[in-house]
Amino acid sequence: MAEGQIPIEEYETGNTKHKWNFKKIKSSHKVIAEYNYKKREIKNGFANSTLYINLRTNQIKEKKVTEDMKKKFTGGRGFGLKLLWDSIKPTTRWDSEDNNLIITTGPFCGITQYPGCGKSLCLTISPSTDIICDSNVGGFFGPYLKFSGFDAIEIQGKAKEDVVILIDGEKGKISIETAPLEETDSHLLNEQLTNMYASEDNEESRQNVSVVSAGTAAEHSYWGCLNFSFWDIRRKVARMKQAGRGGLGTVLRDKKIKAILAKVEKFSGLQNNPADPVTLAKLGTKIHKEIRNLDRYQCNMRTVGTGHLVEIMDEYDLLPTENYRFGSFPKASKIYSTNFYKLFTKIIPDGCWHGCTMACAKTVDGFTVMTGPYKGQKVTVDGPEYETIGCGANMGLWDPLWILEFNFYCDTYGLDTISTGTAIAFYMEMYEYGILNKERCDSLELCFGNAEAALEFIHRIAQGDKGEFLSVAKKGIRRMKDWLIEKKWGDRQLIEDTGMESKGLEYSEYVTKESLAMQGGYGLTLKGPQHDEAWLIFMDMVNNAIPTFEDKAEALHYFPMWRTWFGLNGLCKLPWNDVEPENNAETDDPSKVPEHVQNYVELQNAITGWNVDKKELILQSERCYNWQRAMNVWMGRGRRQDDWIPYRSMGPVTRMEYISRKERYDKQLAKILGLSEKEVEDMNIEKKMKLLYDYKQDQYQKLADAVYYRRGWTPNGVPTPKKMKQLGMDDPKMLKMIQKKIDEDEKAGLNVWGGRYKRGENPPSKDLHYW
Amino acid sequence: MNHPTTVKIIKFHAEKCKGCLECEKACSKVHFKTDDGQDKSAIHIYKVSSSYKMHVCNQCGLCIDMCPVGALTRRKNGVVTLDKNTCIGCQACVGFCPIEAMAKSDTRIEPFKCISCGACVRACPEKALELIEAKIDDIKKIVYHKQGA
Numbered sequence: 041m042a043e044g045q046i047p048i049e050e051y052e053t054g055n056t057k058h059k060w061n062f063k064k065i066k067s068s069h070k071v072i073a074e075y076n077y078k079k080r081e082i083k084n085g086f087a088n089s090t091l092y093i094n095l096r097t098n099q100i101k102e103k104k105v106t107e108d109m110k111k112k113f114t115g116g117r118g119f120g121l122k123l124l125w126d127s128i129k130p131t132t133r134w135d136s137e138d139n140n141l142i143i144t145t146g147p148f149c150g151i152t153q154y155p156g157c158g159k160s161l162c163l164t165i166s167p168s169t170d171i172i173c174d175s176n177v178g179g180f181f182g183p184y185l186k187f188s189g190f191d192a193i194e195i196q197g198k199a200k201e202d203v204v205i206l207i208d209g210e211k212g213k214i215s216i217e218t219a220p221l222e223e224t225d226s227h228l229l230n231e232q233l234t235n236m237y238a239s240e241d242n243e244e245s246r247q248n249v250s251v252v253s254a255g256t257a258a259e260h261s262y263w264g265c266l267n268f269s270f271w272d273i274r275r276k277v278a279r280m281k282q283a284g285r286g287g288l289g290t291v292l293r294d295k296k297i298k299a300i301l302a303k304v305e306k307f308s309g310l311q312n313n314p315a316d317p318v319t320l321a322k323l324g325t326k327i328h329k330e331i332r333n334l335d336r337y338q339c340n341m342r343t344v345g346t347g348h349l350v351e352i353m354d355e356y357d358l359l360p361t362e363n364y365r366f367g368s369f370p371k372a373s374k375i376y377s378t379n380f381y382k383l384f385t386k387i388i389p390d391g392c393w394h395g396c397t398m399a400c401a402k403t404v405d406g407f408t409v410m411t412g413p414y415k416g417q418k419v420t421v422d423g424p425e426y427e428t429i430g431c432g433a434n435m436g437l438w439d440p441l442w443i444l445e446f447n448f449y450c451d452t453y454g455l456d457t458i459s460t461g462t463a464i465a466f467y468m469e470m471y472e473y474g475i476l477n478k479e480r481c482d483s484l485e486l487c488f489g490n491a492e493a494a495l496e497f498i499h500r501i502a503q504g505d506k507g508e509f510l511s512v513a514k515k516g517i518r519r520m521k522d523w524l525i526e527k528k529w530g531d532r533q534l535i536e537d538t539g540m541e542s543k544g545l546e547y548s549e550y551v552t553k554e555s556l557a558m559q560g561g562y563g564l565t566l567k568g569p570q571h572d573e574a575w576l577i578f579m580d581m582v583n584n585a586i587p588t589f590e591d592k593a594e595a596l597h598y599f600p601m602w603r604t605w606f607g608l609n610g611l612c613k614l615p616w617n618d619v620e621p622e623n624n625a626e627t628d629d630p631s632k633v634p635e636h637v638q639n640y641v642e643l644q645n646a647i648t649g650w651n652v653d654k655k656e657l658i659l660q661s662e663r664c665y666n667w668q669r670a671m672n673v674w675m676g677r678g679r680r681q682d683d684w685i686p687y688r689s690m691g692p693v694t695r696m697e698y699i700s701r702k703e704r705y706d707k708q709l710a711k712i713l714g715l716s717e718k719e720v721e722d723m724n725i726e727k728k729m730k731l732l733y734d735y736k737q738d739q740y741q742k743l744a745d746a747v748y749y750r751r752g753w754t755p756n757g758v759p760t761p762k763k764m765k766q767l768g769m770d771d772p773k774m775l776k777m778i779q780k781k782i783d784e785d786e787k788a789g790l791n792v793w794g795g796r797y798k799r800g801e802n803p804p805s806k807d808l809h810y811w
Numbered sequence: 812m813n814h815p816t817t818v819k820i821i822k823f824h825a826e827k828c829k830g831c832l833e834c835e836k837a838c839s840k841v842h843f844k845t846d847d848g849q850d851k852s853a854i855h856i857y858k859v860s861s862s863y864k865m866h867v868c869n870q871c872g873l874c875i876d877m878c879p880v881g882a883l884t885r886r887k888n889g890v891v892t893l894d895k896n897t898c899i900g901c902q903a904c905v906g907f908c909p910i911e912a913m914a915k916s917d918t919r920i921e922p923f924k925c926i927s928c929g930a931c932v933r934a935c936p937e938k939a940l941e942l943i944e945a946k947i948d949d950i951k952k953i954v955y956h957k958q959g960a
Contacts, residue, residue, distance in 0.1 A: 044876050094862075098937065152901040153920075244880075255882060274881075306897065309898070309899045309921065324906070325915070328905065329906045332955075336959070336960050342956075343956060386953055387876050387953055387956050389876065391879060395879070395902065397877070502818075794853050
């Protein structure tokens with residue numbers, strides 16, 4: 041398919057076609073609740089209204105977005121935090137009636153001129169972590185939600201039977217209907233609903249529908265993701281992007297929501313009613329040209345998407361292999377992006393929202409499914425992205441086709457590929473050590489490289505298998521650790537150190553052993569170990585640009601704030617630094633990509649009519665970041681002990697790991713201990729591992745000290761009332777709550793530094809009450 | 812389906828042009844119902860030292876594959892046309908046009924382009940513009956899609 045210029049109506053994927061009786065499916069719907077609303081114009085990027093639905097009481101209402109809400113929370117994820125604060129209790133858990141599933145947009149969401157402006161931000165209380173999880177996702181739903189008149193939708197309560205929520209932005213009507221006959225798996229359900237609710241039987245109308253769903257596995261696992269559809273007029277496929285992390289799909293299915301659908305009538309490039317469309321078009325054209333001219337020499341996002349990272353990570357010993365034991369592997373070249381490039385369909389606008397010329401959403405069309413209920417069918421696989429390929433390496437799957445199979449089923453079953461892959465990798469390592477075995481794994485031979493077993497594991501989750509192992513394994517690594525320890529099936533320390541989770545969430549796919557800053561990037565986070573907040577490996581490890589604790593803390597302040605900012609606006613981060621201006625390396629601060637930061641300043645002003653500068657962008661984030669941390673504290677987490685990370689992410693847990701990188705570790709120890717390499721060489725390996733273990737643990741605590749101090753938190757990691765007031769976040773209930781928690785910490789003696797400071801070393805402040 | 816094999820494109824005879832810009836005025840009349848020319852015209856004439864240069868779409872069609880909503884198509888007569896009503900103003904075609912001939916005026920979010928209507932040819936008092944037939948296979952371009960520089 042490389043000839044190009046194929047007329048849309050002639051384009052063929054070769055996928056298996058389905059025939060459904062839509063009339064029968066639709067006539068089985070029973071309307072539970074309806075709500076008509078008056079559509080208003082969007083003004084300067086905001087619809088100025090949010091939609092509230094309660095599935096227990098069937099209440100549907102609108103809430104006004106105030107200017108104060110914009111000032112404090114900006115939009116997107118910030119609005120989500122505000123809506124959660126107003127609706128849940130500190131005791132709310134993922135399956136509580138009052139848990140709130142929120143999808144928000146942000147002022148940029150729906151803009152078409154600049155790449156990456158179609159993101160939705162989803163928030164809920166996560167089954168994995170018991171605190172707020174936020175996850176961003178592309179697809180058309182966010183823009184259509186806003187074009188329908190809402191900056192956000194929040195859903196509380198649970199329905200009694202499977203329902204669909206329909207947001208008809210054409211008619212100005214919301215309805216909740218039972219949906220007994222639709223499929224549940226997303227690749228089918230999204231296609232069904234798109235066809236059923238498109239205003240006319242043509243591609244244009246189908247493109248004006250977007251569906252949010254989660255598949256059958258999301259009903260059983262804690263790894264449920266949300267699939268956001270975007271109809272591809274060429275492929276005639278309801279393609280999808282995932283809000284993967286934290287179990288949002290699990291919450292969707294727990295509420296018995298089969299799908300949420302938004303549809304709009306024709307819309308224009310100025311649907312968001314920006315204050316200054318001329319500037320938008322100019323900045324958009326400028327970056328489109330940059331991508332056109334430079335992407336092929338930089339990241340190749342347009343040809344292989346984020347998969348280009350596989351070979352780089354392998355080269356730098358950062359590609360997680362066999363549960364993060366190693367960072368590179370001889371077989372890894374089999375899953376380099378060049379091999380996926382051969383499978384991807386080319387020459388198609390692959391943005392997950394209109395105008396994204398970075399177009400990283402690659403697909404394999406006409407893929408023949410090898411296992412499970414769809415075996416033999418030809419389907420479109422969206423992806424794989426870097427993280428999913430990284431999961432392949434982690435599970436020891438070195439065949440691109442098996443990675444596609446894994447990707448396809450995770451998506452359609454509604455499973456987060458990252459958590460699923462990382463967890464399976466842990467189970468496989470436990471299997472290798474005999475801590476798990478075939479009998480203990482409900483007859484699954486979960487050893488590294490066994491793709492059939494990994495897929496069978498996923499199919500069984502989707503089937504609701506009640507086996508003892510499956511019942512625990514599908515809830516993730518944290519529950520598996522507890523189970524293994526309870527069963528006394530292995531060494532507790534080994535289990536704790538090798539299972540790659542923090543706060544109950546599985547790690548995403550980077551080896552962080554050699555980058556202390558990146559360990560902080562995973563551990564000193566709000567929702568758990570993900571690469572959403574900071575990606576500092578190269579800056580720290582390769583370029584050695586942030587050598588001191590203070591430097592690292594500054595990076596762990598700036599980058600999480602900067603990256604949070606995208607979520608407040610409904611933006612994708614990739615066009616920020618996955619393409620860089622030609623002269624970027626010559627600027628004062630290349631890692632920040634100053635020209636693109638300036639673009640975003642001008643864009644936010646052009647959309648909202650505000651008059652902000654780059655400092656204000658960081659302040660917007662700080663307000664929300666601190667608010668979310670404070671909410672974690674409110675819910676009983678969000679302290680130093682909750683920022684714990686497993687030792688596998690810091691250093692070698694096993695002898696094999698040490699020996700595999702012996703030269704490196706010996707060198708490190710020689711430097712730490714002030715000994716010669718020969719002297720270290722002669723030490724026994726267990727002793728060396730223990731010394732390294734103690735050193736790295738202490739380094740991490742010292743890093744936490746520096747970061748908490750820089751962020752304006754107590755030594756136990758709690759945002760202080762003073763900091764909150766400085767940021768203008770003066771909610772009395774919030775201020776009172778954090779003061780109470782700080783007082784409790786003080787009584788318990790927890791407001792102390794975590795690092796062991798020797799003579800000549802200084803903690804960030806000698807005064808422990810510096811705030 | 813039968814696809815067109817030829818398309819009319821504009822040929823410029825630089826030696827005849829005197830830079831009166833009647834072509835631009837005629838073009839903006841077609842696209843914006845005004846004779847402002849300049850950013851409302853899809854054809855542009857520039858003075859380069861002592862002679863003139865023309866800048867206009869060559870109907871290569873690369874933009875067709877950039878459009879996420881199918882607003883750009885090659886018509887039966889071979890001309891690449893942008894349907895303003897379908898366009899969602901993303902500027903992808905503007906940014907990716909290999910010769911930067913996709914036009915954009917500040918007055919409207921949707922770009923516009925030469926439709927080989929011949930208004931400029933008819934308006935040129937010096938007969939410096941001509942519509943000639945080209946083979947689509949000779950001029951067709953597709954989006955860069957190779958991995959690696």
